[in-house]
Amino acid sequence: xxxxxxxxxxxxxxxxxxxxxxxxxxxxxxxxxxxxxxxxxxxxxxxxxxxxxxxxxxxxxxxxxxxxxxxxxxxxxxxxxxxxxxxxxxxxxxxxxxxxxxxxxxxxxxxxxxxxxxxxxxxxxxxxxxxxxxxxxxxxxxxxxxxxxxxxxxxxxxxxxxxxxxxxxxxxxxxxxxxxxxxxxxxxxxxxxxxxxxxxxxxxxxxxxxxxxxxxxxxxxxxxxxxxxxxxxxxxxxxxxxxxxxxxxxxxxxxxxxxxxxxxxxxxxxxxxxxxxxxxxxxxxxxxxxxxxxxxxxxxxxxxxxxxxxxxxxxxxxxxxxxxxxxxxxxxxxxxxxxxxxxxxxxxxxxxxxxxxxxxxxxxxxxxxxxxxxxxxxxxxxxxxxxxxxxxxxxxxxxxxxxxxxxxxxxxxxxxxxxxxxxxxxxxxxxxxxxx
Amino acid sequence: xxxxxxxxxxxxxxxxxxxxxxxxxxxxxxxxxxxxxxxxxxxxxxxxxxxxxxxxxxxxxxxxxxxxxxxxxxxxxxxxxxxxxxxxxxxxxxxxxxxxxxxxxxxxxxxxxxxxxxxxxxxxxxxxxxxxxxxxxxxxxxxxxxxxxxxxxxxxxxxxxxxxxxxxxxxxxxxxxxxxxxxxxxxxxxxxxxxxxxxxxxxxxxxxxxxxxxxxxxxxxxxxxxxxxxxxxxxxxxxxxxxxxxxxxxxxxxxxxxxxxxxxxxxxxxxxxxxxxxxxxxxxxxxxxxxxxxxxxxxxxxxxxxxxxxxxxxxxxxxxxxxxxxxxxxxxxxxxxxxxxxxxxxxxxxxxxxxxxxxxxxxxxxxxxxxxxxxxxxxxxxxxxxxxxxxxxxxxxxxxxxxxxxxxxxxxxxxxxxxxxxxxxxxxxxxxxxxx
Numbered sequence: 001x002x003x004x005x006x007x008x009x010x011x012x013x014x015x016x017x018x019x020x021x022x023x024x025x026x027x028x029x030x031x032x033x034x035x036x037x038x039x040x041x042x043x044x045x046x047x048x049x050x051x052x053x054x055x056x057x058x059x060x061x062x063x064x065x066x067x068x069x070x071x072x073x074x075x076x077x078x079x080x081x082x083x084x085x086x087x088x089x090x091x092x093x094x095x096x097x098x099x100x101x102x103x104x105x106x107x108x109x110x111x112x113x114x115x116x117x118x119x120x121x122x123x124x125x126x127x128x129x130x131x132x133x134x135x136x137x138x139x140x141x142x143x144x145x146x147x148x149x150x151x152x153x154x155x156x157x158x159x160x161x162x163x164x165x166x167x168x169x170x171x172x173x174x175x176x177x178x179x180x181x182x183x184x185x186x187x188x189x190x191x192x193x194x195x196x197x198x199x200x201x202x203x204x205x206x207x208x209x210x211x212x213x214x215x216x217x218x219x220x221x222x223x224x225x226x227x228x229x230x231x232x233x234x235x236x237x238x239x240x241x242x243x244x245x246x247x248x249x250x251x252x253x254x255x256x257x258x259x260x261x262x263x264x265x266x267x268x269x270x271x272x273x274x275x276x277x278x279x280x281x282x283x284x285x286x287x288x289x290x291x292x293x294x295x296x297x298x299x300x301x302x303x304x305x306x307x308x309x310x311x312x313x314x315x316x317x318x319x320x321x322x323x324x325x326x327x328x329x330x331x332x333x334x335x336x337x338x339x340x341x342x343x344x345x346x347x348x349x350x351x352x353x354x355x356x357x358x359x360x361x362x363x364x365x366x367x368x369x370x371x372x373x374x375x376x377x378x379x380x381x382x383x384x385x386x387x388x389x390x391x392x393x394x395x396x397x398x399x400x401x402x403x404x405x406x407x408x409x410x411x412x413x414x415x416x417x418x419x420x421x422x423x424x425x426x427x428x429x430x431x432x433x434x435x436x
Numbered sequence: 437x438x439x440x441x442x443x444x445x446x447x448x449x450x451x452x453x454x455x456x457x458x459x460x461x462x463x464x465x466x467x468x469x470x471x472x473x474x475x476x477x478x479x480x481x482x483x484x485x486x487x488x489x490x491x492x493x494x495x496x497x498x499x500x501x502x503x504x505x506x507x508x509x510x511x512x513x514x515x516x517x518x519x520x521x522x523x524x525x526x527x528x529x530x531x532x533x534x535x536x537x538x539x540x541x542x543x544x545x546x547x548x549x550x551x552x553x554x555x556x557x558x559x560x561x562x563x564x565x566x567x568x569x570x571x572x573x574x575x576x577x578x579x580x581x582x583x584x585x586x587x588x589x590x591x592x593x594x595x596x597x598x599x600x601x602x603x604x605x606x607x608x609x610x611x612x613x614x615x616x617x618x619x620x621x622x623x624x625x626x627x628x629x630x631x632x633x634x635x636x637x638x639x640x641x642x643x644x645x646x647x648x649x650x651x652x653x654x655x656x657x658x659x660x661x662x663x664x665x666x667x668x669x670x671x672x673x674x675x676x677x678x679x680x681x682x683x684x685x686x687x688x689x690x691x692x693x694x695x696x697x698x699x700x701x702x703x704x705x706x707x708x709x710x711x712x713x714x715x716x717x718x719x720x721x722x723x724x725x726x727x728x729x730x731x732x733x734x735x736x737x738x739x740x741x742x743x744x745x746x747x748x749x750x751x752x753x754x755x756x757x758x759x760x761x762x763x764x765x766x767x768x769x770x771x772x773x774x775x776x777x778x779x780x781x782x783x784x785x786x787x788x789x790x791x792x793x794x795x796x797x798x799x800x801x802x803x804x805x806x807x808x809x810x811x812x813x814x815x816x817x818x819x820x821x822x823x824x825x826x827x828x829x830x831x832x833x834x835x836x837x838x839x840x841x842x843x844x845x846x847x848x849x850x851x852x853x854x855x856x857x858x859x860x861x862x863x864x865x866x867x868x869x870x871x872x
Contacts, residue, residue, distance in 0.1 A: 005441055164651040168614050174607035178813070215600040377614070377652075 020144075020151045020203065021076045024112070025085050025228040027143040028197050030239035032089070032227065035139055036105050037245070037274045043136035047248060048394035051129040051145055052411065055386035059125030063382055064152045069127070070119065072148045077114045086110055088231050095236075095278035114141055135248065135395070142244075142390040146198040149388060150370070154201050157382035165377045172375040173201075177209060177368070180344045181216035187351050191361040192217065193238045194224035195339050196369030199385050206369045210235070213368075222361070238363070240279050240307070240337075241271060244392045246286040247402055250420075251395035257423050264292055268300065281337055282306045287403045287420055289316065290428035293323045301327035305335030305359070311405040311428070313338045313350040319428070321358055331358040339363030343371075407431040456580075456587045456639065457512040460548070461521050461664040463579040464633050466675030468525070468663065471575055472541050473681070473710045479572035481684060484830035487565040487581055488847065491822035495561030499818055500588045505563070506555060508584045513550045522546055524667050531672075531714035550577055571684065571831070578680075578826040582634045585824060586806070590637050593818035601813045608811040609637075613645060613804070616780045617652035623787050627797040628653065629674045630660035631775050632805025635821050642805045646671070649804070658797065674799070676715050676743070676773075677707060680828045682722040683838055686856075687831035693859050700728055704736065717773055718742045723839045723856055725752065726864035729759045737763035741771030741795070747841040747864070749774045749786040755864070757794055767794035775799030779807075843867040 038045075053060055081089075086106050094100045101109075115137045120128045127149075131141040158166065184190060194213060200206040210229050213221040223236030230237035246264040253259035264286060272280065280303040284292040289311060301324060308316030317338070321331045335358070338350055342364050354360045372383040391411055392400050401412030401420045408431050410417060474481075489496055517525075522542050530536045537545075551569045558564050563585075567577040597605065620626060630649060636642040646665050649657040659672030666673035682700040689695035700722060708716065716739040720728040725747060737760060744752030753774065757767045771794070774786055778800050790796045808819040827847055828836045837848030837856045844867050846853060 005444065008441065162651070164647065168610065168648075171607040171610035171614070174604065175611040178604050178607070211600065215598070 017071055017075055019075050020072050020148045021079065022203065023085065023228050024079050024081050024114075024140070025231060026147070026197075026203065027140060027227055028195075028225040028239055029094075029227050029230070029237040030225065030242050031140055031143060032101070033239065033275065033279065034241055034245060035136065036101060037270060038139060039105055039108060039136040040274065041270055042248065042252075043134055045135040045248060045252065045396055046133070046394075047135045047138055047392050047396075047400075048130055048132045049138050049141055049145075049390055050131075050393040051127065051149065051388065051390045053126055053386060053388050054408075055388070056124070056126075058381075058386050060127050060149065060153070061121045061125050063156055064127070064149065066119070066121070066127075068152060069148065072152065073117055073119070073129075073145070076144045076148065077116075080111075080113060081109050085231070092231075097275075097277060097279070100275070100279075112137075112140075114144065117141070117145075130393075132394075139244065139392075143197055145390045146388055147200065147203070150199060150385070151202045153382050153386075157376070157380040160380070161376065161378070169372065169376045173205075173372055174208070174212070176371060176375065177212055178216065180367075181212060183344050184220070184347065185217060187220075187348065188355075190217070190220040190351065191222050191359075192220060192347070193222050193236075193361065193363055194226065194229075194368055195239075195363035195365040197224075197226045199366040199388070200369035201372060201383070207232075209369050225363070240275075240281040241267075241283055243283065243286045243309075243402055243404075245271070246283075247392055247400045248395040250287070251398045251400045254398070257419075260420070260423050261295065265295070265297055265300075268303075272303075278304055280304045281335070283309060284320070285310045285316075285405045287401075287424040288427065288429050289319060289405050291424035293319065294425075294427075296323070298327055301329045305337060305361075307337035307339060307363075308405070309340050310409050311340075312432070313340070313342075313346060314353050316405065317350070317354060317358065317360075332356075333359075335359045335361060337361050337363060339365065341366075343367040403429065405429055408433065453507055453511055455511050456508050456584045457515065458639065459521065459664050460515050460517050460550075460576070461525075461667060462583070462633075462639065463576060463663055464631075464661040464675055465530075465663050465666070465673040466661065466678050467576055467579060468537070469675065469711065469715065470677055470681060471572060472537060473706060474575060475541060475544060475572040476710065477706055478684065478688075479570055481571040481688065481832055482569070482830075483571045483574055483684060483828050483832075483836075484566055484568045485574050485577055485581075485826055486567075486829040487563065487585065487824065487826045489562055489822060489824050490844075491824070492560070492562075494817075494822050496563050496585065496589070497557045497561050499592055500563070500585065502555070502557070502563075504588060505584065508588065509553055509555070509565075509581070512580045512584065513552075516547075516549060517545050521667070525663075528667075533711075533713055533715070536711070536715075548573075548576075550580065553577070553581075566829075568830075575680065575828075579633055581826045582824055583636065583639070586635060586821070587638045589818050589822075593812070593816040596816070597812065597814070605808065605812045609641075609808055610644070610648070612807060612811065613648055614652065616803075617648060619780050620656070620783065621653060623656075623784065624791075626653070626656040626787065627658050627795075628656060628783070629658050629672075629797065629799055630662065630665075630804055631675075631799035631801040633660075633662045635802040635824070636805035637808060637819070643668075645805050661799070676711075676717040677703075677719055679719065679722045679745075679838055679840075681707070682719075683828055683836045684831040686723070687834045687836045690834070693855075696856070696859050697731065701731070701733055701736075704739075708739075714740055716740045717771070719745060720756070721746045721752075721841045723837075723860040724863065724865050725755060725841050727860035729755065730861075730863075732759070734763055737765045741773055741797075743773035743775060743799075744841070745776050746845050747776075748868075749776070749778070749782060750789050752841065753786070753790060753794065753796075768792075769795075771795045771797055773797050773799055775801065777802075779803035839865065841865055844869065 089101050090106050115133045118130045122128050131138045194210050210224050223238040224230050225239045227237045245267045249267045250260055250263035253263050306320045317336045324331045347362050366385050370385045399413035399416050401416045403410050525537050526542050551573045554566045556564045567574045630646050646660050659674040660666050661675045663673045681703045685703045686696055686699040689699050718739055742756045753772045760767050783798050802821050806821045835849035835852045837852045839846050
């Protein structure tokens with residue numbers, strides 16, 4: 001038996017590209033759910049998505065080679081949904097509902113490809129990476145764009161490490177995650193999922209993390225937002241909707257302040273017509289949770305739960321619980337999906353705080369799939385995650401705005417931000433450090 | 437490119453035996469050094485070596501399958517020194533000396549094979565494993581016998597773990613060793629080597645440990661006692677002599693108490709005639725260090741150093757330093773080789789204690805190559821090392837005795853132990869827990 005597999009060795013040495021994105025299913029499930037609604041109701045709205053690096057001290061154009069970035073983006077554009085992926089999407093039961101994706105939507109997906117991108121270097125050492133086109137075409141770029149930049153950055157650090165240093169790096173990272181899992185295992189009735197695709201260290205590492213969670217937590221690990229990993233591991237794909245829906249629909253309101261104020265509810269009305277049951281989770285903070293709740297229609301209290309996304313978990317949750325009570329609803333029957341900047345400490349604290357008072361489910365992101373702090377035997381700043389987002393910035397010729405409960409997360413044109421603040425009010429918004 | 441290498445997969449599934457001992461060089465260097473002396477001066481002395489499990493609560497006959505044990509022992513008997521191994525032994529420079537092994541000895545080695553063994557189960561759940569024959573034939577069994585039993589025991593535990601649990605086990609063990617290495621890296625002028633062959637978790641793991649030490653400590657890691665690993669990693673093979681030399685020569689003294697008292701010095705006289713320079717390290721404790729020093733000839737003060745092997749490192753070292761001073765020798769020019777039951781704490785303490793007063797070199801054993809405490813995600817008592825030794829028990833028809841500085845390590849026939857105690861005295865011997 002030869003100790004070297006010559007064919008494999010030759011193949012490994014002749015890779016033109018080690019693809020970061022291997023499948024169009026390597027995305028977050030909420031993108032597909034939103035896409036079906038967008039495709040059905042808003043497919044031709046012209047939009048622009050832009051990659052924004054909030055960690056401005058990290059100069060991406062210096063850390064990542066432009067040719068490599070283009071090669072990875074180009075490779076992602078060659079991908080198509082495969083037959084078995086479409087069959088799985090069509091035949092699988094998501095959140096207990098069969099045939100959540102309709103045949104006409106799947107037929108459209110079967111010919112889908114990621115549209116063109118625009119890439120340029122900026123004077124401040126960043127990349128300007130934008131995607132323009134119809135909303136249904138462009139929206140799926142969000143996750144592959146983030147995955148590619150994050151993984152290229154990590155690969156830059158890894159390329160400087162020796163074989164042995166790499167071994168120690170991953171041994172430590174595995175040990176560290178397993179210690180977190182052992183702590184989580186102690187939490188009674190825990191419900192937790194992987195939300196870490198967009199900030200992951202790399203695809204293969206996220207795969208390891210998902211397997212570790214499954215092996216260590218059993219049923220407490222309810223699934224992953226990554227559709228490809230959910231399929232490969234025969235797990236639930238989890239997720240509902242994101243900020244881009246109210247943001248674009250708000251932009252579509254034009255100069256009409258009343259239509260603007262009504263936009264977040266109109267989106268949820270659309271959502272309810274498309275989906276039901278466990279998919280009815282409210283994301284309340286696009287323009288501030290307090291404003292949202294003040295004007296929220298009573299039928300929203302019938303929905304399954306809320307996902308406060310930019311307020312601290314305990315404060316954010318309490319505000320929503322108060323609102324449920326004001327609507328005569330017992331929070332014990334409702335769900336809070338907590339997913340912003342979590343790690344084991346915050347999960348433990350929130351779990352203990354809400355225990356017996358409301359159901360909770362944790363969407364664990366960056367600190368699940370990209371926690372390499374103190375793992376490398378040498379300095380590797382590129383292994384620290386950055387706050388990178390890919391947001392819709394233009395829709396129907398207008399700038400798109402997000403206010404959020406955290407002023408540091410606000411995005412958009414200054415004049416429009418001012419107008420939105422006037423329409424939605426200032427209550428409950430605070431500036432806090434953005435935890436990646 | 438197929439993702440499964442079919443040929444490899446089929447081969448992996450059809451292994452009749454995964455050999456534990458892969459080469460006759462997979463032994464401690466001191467065995468080869470002693471063997472040359474034995475072969476030249478005492479080759480035909482009939483001896484018996486016996487495997488003794490001092491950790492009597494561990495029932496080896498229950499943990500290890502007899503057929504597997506026989507298969508591994510039989511496999512070790514099929515091994516021969518290969519041409520390239522003999523060329524390396526003959527051509528390499530050990531401790532700065534060329535051609536340490538003479539051509540006639542190497543010629544004899546080229547036809548060598550491990551002799552037959554006797555294996556039986558005992559009523560107390562152990563194996564009785566003995567090797568009888570001429571001293572030159574039998575002595576090399578010591579290390580393969582220990583390696584085989586230790587690794588079979590570990591394999592029993594590993595076979596109960598799932599793929600994921602194995603991944604965590606080794607990630608934790610690697611992380612743990614690397615943390616030890618990072619502590620050791622801080623010690624100025626450290627000199628340390630791997631002495632862990634006999635108690636190792638397994639051959640491949642010892643290989644990893646040696647590479648880790650080399651990568652992490654650089655020149656402070658001066659080599660390994662394992663000859664095969666030294667050759668494969670192009671490092672120094674380290675080691676000098678062991679207790680079997682004074683033990684057998686003491687037995688050869690017969691009933692003559694004066695010849696018995698003189699035996700340890702006679703051995704060193706023989707050693708000096710065979711080797712010189714850096715190989716002149718005294719192992720003083722076969723029958724008690726204090727007795728040894730009391731009668732030790734002055735020429736021993738010219739030797740390079742001492743290896744106190746069963747006294748606590750600091751006390752043991754101080755006694756030897758006092759002796760050097762009594763001989764008008766400055767300890768700063770001398771070497772203490774510390775190798776009994778070390779871990780990072782004891783190494784740090786001894787390094788600080790002796791700093792600037794005497795040169796030290798650490799031979800790190802079990803806690804380098806077999807520290808899996810708290811590494812497995814489930815209970816695996818078989819991964820805890822045991823105090824297993826393979827000692828000469830009979831020589832020239834007489835029982836062989838070792839007293840040591842630790843009464844718990846004394847071995848031999850009770851009546852003979854009493855006689856040896858009378859001849860060598862009781863001074864300085866204590867009973868301490870045996871650290872494996």
